Amino acid sequence: xxxxxxxxxxxxxxxxxxxxxxxxxxxxxxxxxxxxxxxxxxxxxxxxxxxxxxxxxxxxxxxxxxxxxxxxxxxxxxxxxxxxxxxxxxxxxxxxxxxxxxxxxxxxxxxxxxxxxxxxxxxxxxxxxxxxxxxxxxxxxxxxxxxxxxxxxxxxxxxxxxxxxxxxxxxxxxxxxxxxxxxxxxxxxxxxxxxxxxxxxxxxxxxxxxxxxxxxxxxxxxxxxxxxxxxxxxxxxxxxxxxxxxxxxxxxxxxxxxxxxxxxxxxxxxxxxxxxxxxxxxxxxxxxxxxxxxxxxxxxxxxxxxxxxxxxxxxxxxxxxxxxxxxxxxxxxxx
Numbered sequence: 001x002x003x004x005x006x007x008x009x010x011x012x013x014x015x016x017x018x019x020x021x022x023x024x025x026x027x028x029x030x031x032x033x034x035x036x037x038x039x040x041x042x043x044x045x046x047x048x049x050x051x052x053x054x055x056x057x058x059x060x061x062x063x064x065x066x067x068x069x070x071x072x073x074x075x076x077x078x079x080x081x082x083x084x085x086x087x088x089x090x091x092x093x094x095x096x097x098x099x100x101x102x103x104x105x106x107x108x109x110x111x112x113x114x115x116x117x118x119x120x121x122x123x124x125x126x127x128x129x130x131x132x133x134x135x136x137x138x139x140x141x142x143x144x145x146x147x148x149x150x151x152x153x154x155x156x157x158x159x160x161x162x163x164x165x166x167x168x169x170x171x172x173x174x175x176x177x178x179x180x181x182x183x184x185x186x187x188x189x190x191x192x193x194x195x196x197x198x199x200x201x202x203x204x205x206x207x208x209x210x211x212x213x214x215x216x217x218x219x220x221x222x223x224x225x226x227x228x229x230x231x232x233x234x235x236x237x238x239x240x241x242x243x244x245x246x247x248x249x250x251x252x253x254x255x256x257x258x259x260x261x262x263x264x265x266x267x268x269x270x271x272x273x274x275x276x277x278x279x280x281x282x283x284x285x286x287x288x289x290x291x292x293x294x295x296x297x298x299x300x301x302x303x304x305x306x307x308x309x310x311x312x313x314x315x316x317x318x319x320x321x322x323x324x325x326x327x328x329x330x331x332x333x334x335x
Contacts, residue, residue, distance in 0.1 A: 001061065001168075001172055001175075003060060004057045004058075004060040004061035004172065004175075004176055005057065005172075005175050005176055005179045006179070007053075007056050007057050007060045008053040008054060008056060008057030008060075008176045008177075008179040008180040008183070009053065009179040009180065009182055009183045010053075010183065011049070011052050011053040011056040011057075011180070011183070012049045012050055012052065012053030012054075012179070012180040012181070012182075012183030012184050013049075013053075013182075013183030013184070013186055013187075014049075014183075015048065015049035015052055015053070016046055016049040016183060016184045016186065016187040016188070016194055017186075017187060019043050019045040019046065019048070019049060019194055020043055020046075020187045020193035020194035042192060042193070042194065042195050043193075043194050043195070044089060044194070044195035044196065044197035045089075045194065045197065045199075046148075046184050046187070046188060046194040046195055046196040046197060046200055047082070047085065047086075047089070047196040047197045047198065047199025047200025047201065047202075047203065048082075048086070048199055048200075049180075049183070049184055049194075049200075050151075050180045050181060050183075050184050050196060050199075050200045050203065050204070051078065051082050051199060051200070051203055053176075053179065053180030053183055053184070054078070054176060054177055054180045054203070054207075055075070055078070057176035057177075057179065057180065058074075058075070058173070058176060061172050061176065070112035070113065073108055073109065073111075073112030074109065074112065076108065077105045077108050077109050077112075077206070078105075078203055078206065078207075080101065080104070080105050081101065081102065081105045081134075081202055081203060081206060082199050082202075082203060084097070084098065084101040084102075085197070085198035085199040085201075085202045085203070086197075086198075086199045088198045089197040089198050089199055095252055099131065102130075102131050102134050102135070102202070102206075103127060103131055105206065106127055106130035106131055106134070106206065106209075107127060109130070109206070109210055110123070110126055110127060110130065110213075113210060113213075113214055113217075114217070115213050115214065115217055126213060129209060129213070130206065130209040130210070130213070132209075133205045133206065133208055133209030133212075133230075134202050134205040134206050134209065135202075135205065136205060136233055136234060136237035136238065136241075137150075137201045137202065137204050137205030137208065137233060138198055138201040138202055138205060139237045139240075139241075139258070140201075140233045140236060140237055140258065140260070141195070141196060141200070141201040142258065142260070142261060143260055143261070143264060143270055143273065143274060144188060144189065144190035144191060144192035144270040144271075144274060145185060145188055145189040145190050145192065145270070145274040146260065146274050146277060147196060147200070147201055147204065148181050148182075148184050148185035148188045148189075148196065149181075149185060149274060149277065149278050149281065150204075150230065150232060150233055150277075150281060151177065151178065151180075151181030151185075151204050151208075152178050152181045152182050152185060153178075153278065153281040153282060153285055154178075154208060154229050154230050154281065154285070155174040155175070155177045155178035155181065155207075155208070155211070156174070156175070156178040156285070157229050157285035157288060157289065158170070158171075158174040158211050158215060158221065158226075158229065159171045159172075159174035159175040159178060160289065161215075161220060161221055161288070161289060161292055162174060162215070162220060165220055167218065167220055170211070170214065170215070170218070170220070173211075174211060177204070177207055181204070184196060184200070189274075190269075190270040190271040190274060191270070192270075208230055211226070212226035212227060212229075212230070213226075220292070221288065221292055222292075222296075222299060224299065224300070224303055225288045225291050225292060225299055225302075225303075226288075228284050228287060228288050228291075228302070228303065228306060229284060229285055229288050231284050231306065231310070232277055232280050232281050232284065235310050236258050236259045236260060237258070239259075239314070240257055240258050240259065243257075244257065259313070259314060259317055260273060260277060262317055262321065263276075263317060266317075266320060266321060266324060267324075284306070287302050287306065290302075
């Protein structure tokens with residue numbers, strides 16, 4: 001098991017190093033646009049490194065997997081999603097084609113993991129949830145060290161819970177994914193030398209969604225606590241998208257309205273903001289580790305507490321922005 005984790009870490013780290021070096025910069029560069037928080041072109045082939053690390057770790061651990069593990073379906077799904085996302089990194093894939101590919105991949109995995117039953121409504125909701133997880137991870141990949149850190153902490157949380165409950169196979173998959181993220185993060189922490197691009201963010205979103213649903217189906221982590229693990233992404237992306245739709249904005253276009261982007265623009269910068277996000281992620285992960293051992297009432301008390309915390313944080317960011325705007329107006333106004 002340890003060998004598989006080390007393989008994932010080393011493969012992702014070595015490829016991230018190579019892609020971020022002068023020899024690997026020919027692949028594809030992330031040119032700053034109106035959504036970007038960076039100001040200089042940065043290679044965005046890190047997703048290939050994460051994908052290679054995950055696949056290498058999976059292959060090294062196949063002997064430890066049960067015969068029932070749907071390895072062909074998993075490899076096929078992540079490969080198809082990676083190809084579509086890689087094409088999008090190099091050029092541009094239309095939103096309809098992207099969504100159809102994501103839905104197809106999500107459907108294959110739902111069947112392969114045995115998460116689809118005869119209830120059409122429930123199956124549709126699960127499908128939409130997976131597609132949303134793929135896209136929200138992509139939306140949130142806009143700050144140095146952010147998506148990689150969420151991958152390290154989020155999947156490690158699930159790995160620990162699965163290991164404690166004897167779900168060795170799930171623990172191994174999550175640990176391999178976390179290790180690949182850590183290898184990439186060595187070169188993505190602020191100031192980033194490489195980005196993961198759509199290839200990495202969509203892969204992690206798909207795996208995160210599958211782990212959340214599978215853990216709930218296996219009675220390891222209830223759905224509401226599983227979402228809490230990735231809530232620093234889930235809440236920001238969902239609230240921001242809802243607000244943009246209500247304001248009749250073209251919500252799929254690039255923007256800088258996510259809360260983490262607003263904090264960076266407020267003046268905190270990438271390093272300080274991402275470290276605070278790590279604290280938030282660790283707090284969420286620890287809450288879930290504690291929560292799985294509590295009755296449902298206790299779990300929902302934890303959820304209620306986090307709803308209050310997130311509301312408080314959103315209000316605090318908005319108040320801070322308004323105060324900054326007022327100060328700027330005073331500075332600009334003539335004496």
